[in-house]
Amino acid sequence: MQANLIARQHGLSEFCSAQHLYNLISRDVEREIVPACQNLGVGVICWSPLAGGMLSGKYQEAKTPEAGSRIAQRAKMEVPRFWHERGFRVAAELSKVAQRIGESPQLLAMSWLLGAAGVTSAIAGVRSVDQLLQSCSAVNYEMDPSVWSELDELAHYDRGYPADWVASNAAQFLDSER
Numbered sequence: 001m002q003a004n005l006i007a008r009q010h011g012l013s014e015f016c017s018a019q020h021l022y023n024l025i026s027r028d029v030e031r032e033i034v035p036a037c038q039n040l041g042v043g044v045i046c047w048s049p050l051a052g053g054m055l056s057g058k059y060q061e062a063k064t065p066e067a068g069s070r071i072a073q074r075a076k077m078e079v080p081r082f083w084h085e086r087g088f089r090v091a092a093e094l095s096k097v098a099q100r101i102g103e104s105p106q107l108l109a110m111s112w113l114l115g116a117a118g119v120t121s122a123i124a125g126v127r128s129v130d131q132l133l134q135s136c137s138a139v140n141y142e143m144d145p146s147v148w149s150e151l152d153e154l155a156h157y158d159r160g161y162p163a164d165w166v167a168s169n170a171a172q173f174l175d176s177e178r
Contacts, residue, residue: 001036017043017120024094024109025051025087027157034118043120049113049135050106050124051082056131057095057105093154101147106131110138112151 004014018037020029023046037044050056091105098105113122124135158164 001040004040004042014040015042017045019045019047019123021048022046022116022119023049023051023113024055024151024155025082025090027155030157031159031163034116038118044118046113046119046122048125049110049122051087051091051109054082054087054091055094055105055109057091057098090155094151097147097150097154101144103141104134106134107138107141108143108147108151110135111141111143112148114138115143115148 006012007014018033020033022029022034022044026048029044034044036042094105094109098108110122110124113119122135124132126132126135
């Protein structure tokens, strides 16, 4: 934000996009980064939209990733990010929703992300043409709003103070001022 404000003051080019880790498992950018980007009109380009493959439905809870898998090859980075209780819980719940409505977890994860506030695009790492086509199909997939909300809730993220405080106390203060 500061760089863009300085650029604006001096008539210089501003940043028009930012790349951030964002998916159903890793949502911490919702605290400050996404709102700041929205405020300045900066696009949010998300990387690792499938959480290193965790949201594709191919990994089940295990102590270590399967040898030869992408997440195993990048274990030092990916395992701490995604290979934990929350990651497995979100992936399992996503798979249940996908099975119930007859879609793939990958399609739903990508579609949820592309429907998130402030998101302009996602960078999908793929190993095959089929994976690429699955990810690209999310652009035209019209997710039912109730399914989007269900995914958003099952992957609930504690936004922390002040957002949680406002959400839990705003009605009380608004009602008392009337």
